[in-house]
Amino acid sequence: MSWAGKILRVNLSAGTVTPEPLNMDWARQYLGSRGLGTKYLVSEIDPQVDPLSPDNKIIWATGPLTGTMASTGGRYTVITKGPLTGAIACSNSGGYWGAELKMAGWDMVIFEGKSPKPVYLYINDDVAELRDAADIWGKSVWETEEHLKTTLQDPLTRISGIGRAGENQVLFAAVVNDLHRAAGRSGVGAVMGSKNLKAIAVRGTKGVGNIRDPKAFMAETFARKKILHDNAVTGQGLPTYGTQVLMNVINEVGALPTRNHRDVQFEGAKDISAEAMATPRASDGKKHLVTNQACFGCTIACGRISKIDETHFTVVNKPQYWGASGGLEYEAAWALGAANGVNDLECLQYVNLLCNEQGIDPISFGATVGAVMELYEMGVLTREQIGIEAPFGSAKALAFLAEETIHGRGFGKEVGQGSKRLCTKYGHPDLSMSSKGQEFPAYDGRAIQGIGLAYATSNRGGCHLRGYTIASEILGIPVKTEPTATEGKPELVKAFQDATAAFDSAGVCIFTTFAWSLPDLAPQLQAACDEGFTVPELEKIGERIWNMEREFNNAAGFTKADDSLPRRLLTEAAKTGGSKGTVSHLPEMLPKYYAVRGWDPEGRPTPETRARLGL
Template sequence: MGWNRKVLRVNLSAGTCTPEQLNMAWANDYLGSRGLASKYLISEIDPKVDPLSPDNKMIMATGPLTGTMASTGGRYTVVTKGALTNAIACSNSGGFFGAEMKFAGWDMIIFEGKSPKPVYLYVENDKAELRDAGHLWGKTCWETEETIKRLHQDPLIRVSSIGGAGENQVMFACIVNDLHRAAGRSGVGAVMGSKNLKAVAIRGTKGVSGIKDFPAFLAATNAAKKVLADNAVTGQGLPKYGTQVLMNVINEMGALPTRNHRDVQFEEAGKISAEAMHEKRPSDGKAQLVTNAACFGCTIACGRISKIDETHFSVKNSPKYWGASGGLEYEAAWALGAANGVGDLEALQYANLLCNEHGMDPISFGATVGAAMEMYETGILSKEQIGLDAPFGSAEALCQLVEMTAHGKGFGKELGLGSARLCAKYGHPELSMSVKGQEFPAYDSRGIQGMGLAYATSNRGACHLRGYTVASEVLGIPVKTDPLTTDGKPELVKAFQDATGIFDSAGICVFTSFAWTLADVQPQLQAACEGDWSMDKLNLVGERIWNMERQFNLAAGLSAKDDDLPPRLKTEPAKTGPAKGLVNGLDKMKPEYYKVRGWDSAGVPEQATLQRLGL
């Protein structure tokens, strides 16, 4: 049946852990993970709640394919009202934690209230209890995981935790599991920290049972794995180069945001690319990249395991960072690198390690540094205010600023606000490259027009994983569209957004969508889950999830004016590359998108749309 039919409700204020039945009517309407957890959240909190108050709730959720033999079936999501955005937040993570939750017999864990003192949740199959975390508070994500495994004398426990960033409510704090996988965006770690919840540790030995039609499921998953293996992106590009395969590609297209989006091409992109990670260093004759790695059940294995240059200035006196650990992915390499004009690959890996260790989203952190560097270069911020010289291109400044932010010291506290709050504080909100308070990922929407619309309309703030039109506009998947035109982009963005809702809610990785369409996912869901999971139904469920999230945001106080891009992207033309002379055509695309969505001119879903979707 795909679901365990069990929810664990943890009341942190009262210190109780109570099992309850999963609402199967909702599961039938919202599938699981992102969709189902969002339905629970929206039904249980006031949309206007302060994200950091005890009245906000935080939900960890699996999908019906999580923990199964479906390729990439290791995903789980964290759903809450986002600290960074004040909008609905759904942050997705891989690794092994999600599958372990499923193996322990739980579809979802709902956290409510606030513990009077630091605690962690320990789950062993049906047993669940809150334990004192006083000895863990102040520890990094890495130390927390190690300590919990040692305490329970079980190296197979899976741990999801916050570091100092979450404890101190850094607005872009994330939740880290398996040392370097993260529910990364929208400040979910800050919400967890506000509840005095340090970690969740799970050990599950039940496995997954109740697949509706096992022979059909086996056939469907095997066929789908073959599609991944035979595809150039999922079978060759991602395993060899990881997401970093995009660095040189996007740079050549003139869509690599550089120096806080002042430029669209980075002259040192080659130095921080996937290819550079493979090159042997003069210092030790070794490449930064050690190997690739896979999350639970994944046949793609796009993860990077890297080893930093021990002679690099950032770590030469810090042996603890000399071992192999989670390596750079494209978004992090861009945010820590091109966004700040930094072309030092080892400095980027160091900053990335600290983000993993202390629980910070490297995208928002790096982009916030980019805004601060621009304010420094234009005289808005002085050396005295920052505590150091911070010009674009300074690897030394990047490394010092990541340390300051991780430890909440000096100007690091200001950076911890995120770029929207930081730039507003110093009187220049236009210098924050963000939507709904969340910083852009690694695609400039002057060179990839559809991404501008996807960013502006994303329910969780600027995001590449809510409507990845790069697949179509750059890679030609499933059809090639022209990245430099706005024509047809409203329909394209809607299609990607709705389909992504299904991938996320099923409990599989969105990277499979480089090779799979919904037609590859449908037979897997049909065989795993009871009920009808036809293509028509899946399309409807994806659209329903998107509109439900939209309704929450409208009730939270967001409006059409929040579906916008910073002035720079609409008024300052790209200076180089294929998009030279272009700005983003959001103002043309947005009204068309609202129409395609069945929303009125104010971006509010029409009554007929809500009725059709059963909302």
Template sequence: MGWTGKILRVDLTAGTCKSEPLNMQWAREYIGQRGLATKYFVSEVDPKVEPLSPENKIIWATGPLTGTMASTGGRYSVITKGALTGAIACSNSGGYFGAELKFAGWDMIIFEGKAAKPVYLYIEDERAELLDASWLWGKSVWETEPAIKTHHQDPMIRVSTIGRAGESGVLYAAVVNDLHRAAGRSGVGTVMGSKNLKAIAVRGTRGVGNIRDPRAFMQATVAAKKVLADNAVTGQGLPKFGTQVLMNVINEMGASPTRNHRDVQFEGAKDISGEKMHEPRPTDGKANLVTNQACFGCTIACGRISKIDETHYTVQNRPQYWGASGGLEYEAAWALGNANGVNDLEALTYANFLCNEDGMDPISFGATVGAVMELYEMGVLTKEQIGIEAPFGSAKALTYLTEITARGEGFGKEIGLGSKRLCAKYGHPELSMSVKGQEFPAYDSRGIQGMGLTYATSNRGACHLRSYTVASEVLGIPVKTDPLVTDGKPELVKAFQDATAVFDSAGVCVFTTFAWTMADLQPQLQAACDESFTMEQLGLIGERIWNLERDFNNRAGFTSKDDTLPKRLLTEPAKTGPAKGMVNGLDKMLPEYYRIRGWTEDGQLTPATRERLSL
């Protein structure tokens, strides 16, 4: 049936680990992972809870396709109330940890309370115990994972952990597994650290043996893998260039936010692109990119493994950074690069290594540095305050600020607050390029109109992974729409939001949606889990999940006033590119979006919508 039927409840205050049966009615209504864990979370947690208080809970969840032979079936999510946003947070990660948790026999782990001292959870199949982590506290991700494997004398253990950023209270700290795969956004790692929970170590030997109809499932997964292999994006572009295939594409269409969104095109984009990562360096004749890498069960393999030029200033006489590790993906390259006007590929790779090493979201970090650089150029912040000259374009400022933020030192503590709090503190709240406190990813909504509505209405703050209208507006998937018009975008955004909720809840990667539609996912879910997962039913489930998250945020105090964009995007026209002279037309799209969602004019669920979705 896809699910293991068991969840692990860990009371950190009492130090207990207890098994309980999965609520199968909820599983059929919310599938798994994002949807099902959110249902558990909102049923158990007061929406007004302080994110960093012991009363907040944090959940690790797999989907019913996690650990199976479904392509990309290695995903897991971390669900909590976000430290950065105060909104519902669900951060998704790949790698191998999610499958290992499933192999140990667990659909989900719910953590509640706070440990009196640092602990880590050790799981070996059905056995689970909390162990002392005092000896791990203060260690980076890169130190913690091998230390746990050595301690338990098992190299096959999979580890999900925080680094120093999660311990020191950086508000966008990530949870990292397999050294460089991350549940990256909204501060889920900060919540983990606030509970004195350092890591989860899992060894599972059971496999996933409970598929409802194995023959039909095998046929469905084989057919779906062929769709991925035959698609230009998932079969060619992503394997070769990773998500970095987008750097030059988005820049050329005038939708690459540059220097804290002052500009929409970056003159240095080609120097930090996916193509550049393949080119031999003049210094050593080697390319930045070593190879691509796949997560568990993935047939796309978009991950990047990179090696920094050993003569580069960041790593001279620092052999700990000479090995190959997780390389730049598009969002990180943009946030560390374009957002700050920095075009030094090796410096960006180094900053990205540090984000992985200490568990820090590179999007929120890089975008916050962009705000700092703008404040510095305005004279609001000085060299004495920051610790270094910090104009746009300074690679040395970027790498220095990454180091001190990861360690929680000096001005790094300010950057660790995120751009919303930092900009407000220094008197310029309008310079935070964020929604609900979460910084924008790599698409300017003046050049891609649908992304403006996507950002404004995202339940976890500004996010591209909740409704990737770029697929339609730029890549023509599943149909081509004009990126410069607002007409039809409310329907497009809603369709993407609902569909993505289903993919996230199933346990597969959202990148499959470049090739798959719901018609490719549905036979896999139905064969693995339950005959009732029809196309119509899945459409309803996606909508139910979205509205459940929205309702939690409304009860937490978010209103329609939070469904907005920074003034810059609504009033300052794009200076160059196809969108020259344009702002984002959110005011035209939002009322229509509320209407088709079945919400009131101020963005609340109507009784009819609640009844239709069984909420």
């Protein structure tokens, strides 16, 4: 059946670790990972709970294909109520940790309460116990991983944990595993820190041996790996250039948010692009990019391993950053670069390393710095307040604010609250480029109408991975739609959102959807788990998950008014590019989206929709 059939419940207040059988009825309704973990969360907490209180819970969940030979089957999800947004938080990560948990014999770990002192959870197959973390509290993600592997005397132990940002409850702190893979968004790391939980160390030796039909599963996964290999995006573009392949593409079409979304094209995009990473530097003739890297079971290998210029001002006296490590991906390069008008590739790599090392979401961090720089140029914030002159384009200000934020020092404490709280405090809430309090990623919602609607309606706040309409609107996958058109976009967004929920919940990477659709996922699930996972059933599961998340948010106090975009995107037209003169047409699309979803005009699932989905 591919599920391990067991979960761990950890009561941090009491210090107990208790195994439980997995609710298999729920597993068949919600698959696993994002869907199943969310089902457990919404069934066990008050939607009105303070995200940083002991009454909130936080869940690590794998999918039925996690740990199997399905391509990209290494994904896991961290689910909680998010402190950045107050909405459902569900953050996905790759690397090797998720597969290790599954191979230790567990589908999910649920943490509740708050430990009176710092602890970490140690799992070695059937052995699971809380251990003292006093000697690693205050350490970075990197230091924690090295310490635990040395202490446990097993270099194959996999670590999922937080750095100083999570401990300091930076509201966009991430959970990081395998040094530079992250459940990055919505502040899941802050919830972990609020519970005095430093890390989960896992060693699994059991494998995943309960595949329903091993021969059929092997045949189905092999066939799908060939599809990934033969596809231009998953077989060529991503392995060669990583997600950074998009930098010049999105800039050329005029959809690259620049200087806090004041512009839609960045004159320095070429300097921080995939091509720049792969070109020898003038200073030393060496390439920024060292190689690519894959997560567990991945045949795409989009990850970047990069090496910084040792003479750069950010690291000239910091040899700990001179080695090859996790390199820039598109969203981080955009957020640290174009969003702030910074085209210093080495500075972006340094700040990206800090985000990995201390566990911070580079999207929210970079977008918040963009707001700070605009407020500085307006004269609302001063050098004395910030601690440095901070105009758009200042690499020194970017590096300084990163250091201050991860350590919770000075103005970094304000940056660590995210752009919505910061901009509201200083009297300009409209300068926060966010929805539901979560900052937008690297696509402009005026230039690409579908993604604007997806941002506004995303259950976890501004996000591209909850309905990546860029695939259709820019790349023509699975069909080409005109980015500035609004016709058909509500239907497109819903389809992408529901399909994404199914892929996330299966335990595979969303990047497979450049080449796969639900008819590729279904046979793999049928062979691994249950013949009942047909394409129509997976469509229904995805829709069920989306509506469940929506109902939690509604109960938490979100309304139609929160399905919104900043005034800038609605009233200030794009200045250049193919969308010149265009604003977001969200007000036109939103009522149609509600109707397509089977929601009432206030954005609430109707009784008929709830009954059809079994909610």
